[in-house]
Amino acid sequence: MKKGNIYLLIFILVLLVFAIWVITPLDSNRFGRQGLSLGLDLKGGSYLVYQADLTQKDPSQSDDEAMEGVLGKIERRVNAYGVTEPVIQRQGVDRILVQLPGVKDVDEAKKSIGQVAELDFRELEPGQAGQVPNEESEVIWKKAVAAGKDGQEKELTGKYLKPNSQVVLNQQTGKPEVAFEWDEEGAILFEQITKRNLNKPLGIFLDNELISAPTVQAVIKERGVITGLDLEEARRLAIQLNSGSLDVPLKIIQEQDVDATLGSDSIRKSLIAGAIGAAMLILFMILYYRVAGFVGCVALIIYSILLLAIFKLIPITMTLPGVAAFIVSLGMAVDANVLIFERMKEELRAGRTLGAAVEIGFSRAWPAIRDSNITTFIACIILAWFGETLGAFMVRGFAITLFIGVALSMFSAITISRLLLRFMVRMVKSPSAYGVLK
Numbered sequence: 001m002k003k004g005n006i007y008l009l010i011f012i013l014v015l016l017v018f019a020i021w022v023i024t025p026l027d028s029n030r031f032g033r034q035g036l037s038l039g040l041d042l043k044g045g046s047y048l049v050y051q052a053d054l055t056q057k058d059p060s061q062s063d064d065e066a067m068e069g070v071l072g073k074i075e076r077r078v079n080a081y082g083v084t085e086p087v088i089q090r091q092g093v094d095r096i097l098v099q100l101p102g103v104k105d106v107d108e109a110k111k112s113i114g115q116v117a118e119l120d121f122r123e124l125e126p127g128q129a130g131q132v133p134n135e136e137s138e139v140i141w142k143k144a145v146a147a148g149k150d151g152q153e154k155e156l157t158g159k160y161l162k163p164n165s166q167v168v169l170n171q172q173t174g175k176p177e178v179a180f181e182w183d184e185e186g187a188i189l190f191e192q193i194t195k196r197n198l199n200k201p202l203g204i205f206l207d208n209e210l211i212s213a214p215t216v217q218a219v220i221k222e223r224g225v226i227t228g229l230d231l232e233e234a235r236r237l238a239i240q241l242n243s244g245s246l247d248v249p250l251k252i253i254q255e256q257d258v259d260a261t262l263g264s265d266s267i268r269k270s271l272i273a274g275a276i277g278a279a280m281l282i283l284f285m286i287l288y289y290r291v292a293g294f295v296g297c298v299a300l301i302i303y304s305i306l307l308l309a310i311f312k313l314i315p316i317t318m319t320l321p322g323v324a325a326f327i328v329s330l331g332m333a334v335d336a337n338v339l340i341f342e343r344m345k346e347e348l349r350a351g352r353t354l355g356a357a358v359e360i361g362f363s364r365a366w367p368a369i370r371d372s373n374i375t376t377f378i379a380c381i382i383l384a385w386f387g388e389t390l391g392a393f394m395v396r397g398f399a400i401t402l403f404i405g406v407a408l409s410m411f412s413a414i415t416i417s418r419l420l421l422r423f424m425v426r427m428v429k430s431p432s433a434y435g436v437l438k
Contacts, residue, residue, distance in 0.1 A: 121205070285337075299412055
């Protein structure tokens with residue numbers, strides 16, 4: 001036995017063990033790993049499509065820069081919100097798709113993710129001292145401004161906040177508050193503003209809505225708190241402040257709560273159907289190709305495990321189109337083995353030895369496997385491009401999943417199947433065991 005074949009076998013075995021470890025779901029609290037992530041159509045959740053108003057972006061920014069900035073901040077908000085395996089993608093020029101598997105409250109998702117979250121501080125207009133603002137309409141507010149480090153007058157807004165805001169409970173009242181901390185510039189502004197507003201209310205506005213008007217009781221520099229919120233509002237505001245305000249306003253153009261289109265019963269039936277189909281395939285391969293068919297089935301099982309591990313590591317969120325692509329790639333992996341085995345049988349009928357038939361069969365089947373897979377790659381690239389351009393992300397997901405599956409099937413057919421056959425022909429030497437009758 002050549003050392004190269006032994007080393008390759010060891011490598012494949014190590015790869016297989018690692019793949020099994022990757023795809024095996026364990027206790028997430030201890031190991032931090034779970035099974036494959038499921039998309040909205042398999043798990044349910046919230047589906048949101050936002051449209052950005054690019055007319056209100058900073059003139060110094062391009063449309064792409066503004067959209068990338070918004071996309072990054074939405075991702076940070078979603079991650080802080082605690083959604084597992086979200087899908088956040090740009091659609092076309094000014095749209096963003098947000099899929100939140102497992103999140104059923106679409107209204108709460110909208111508030112947490114899509115709000116601009118522009119925080120600013122305002123003080124009472126002169127002559128209103130002593131008034132207690134219960135509603136915004138009762139008093140007149142003006143932007144709180146002060147001199148910065150460079151001596152220039154600046155508005156005190158959330159852009160000077162450090163990204164470490166958090167929800168705390170007031171030790172006296174037990175009510176939630178959002179504790180925040182200013183950067184150096186914000187601390188200078190806040191100190192001046194609180195100094196001149198001692199014993200006066202200071203309005204805290206979020207997207208031009210008054211959310212709190214605490215009375216300034218001391219000169220404050222680096223830190224402060226926002227009061228008057230319930231626990232969920234405080235949590236949402238802390239997330240928004242830490243992610244930063246969105247660069248442009250967003251408008252919801254599509255929203256829905258998505259129930260899993262495949263319920264648990266349908267998934268169970270689908271798994272049963274898949275198991276029956278796999279059993280029939282294995283039976284046909286073994287009966288028709290004998291030893292070679294057995295080798296092909298083993299290679300197919302290894303291929304399936306490796307492919308699922310790749311989906312988990314990338315990671316790829318499994319949806320119905322993704323499942324369809326996975327099944328198609330399995331069919332193409334079987335097809336590659338069928339081409340190889342038929343070539344082998346031709347060589348055996350021509351009087352070749354088993355070893356020579358294996359090598360020549362693979363070399364002659366390779367051009368057909370290569371060309372068919374290249375055409376599939378081209379189709380996948382075109383589908384992925386159209387899916388990205390037209391916003392059809394199910395098509396894009398199908399294309400990407402199929403591309404990965406077909407690429408791995410080439411490795412499986414040419415490397416794993418060949419290696420296993422090289423071992424088998426040393427143990428089983430009768431041509432009839434490979435489906436060739438004399």
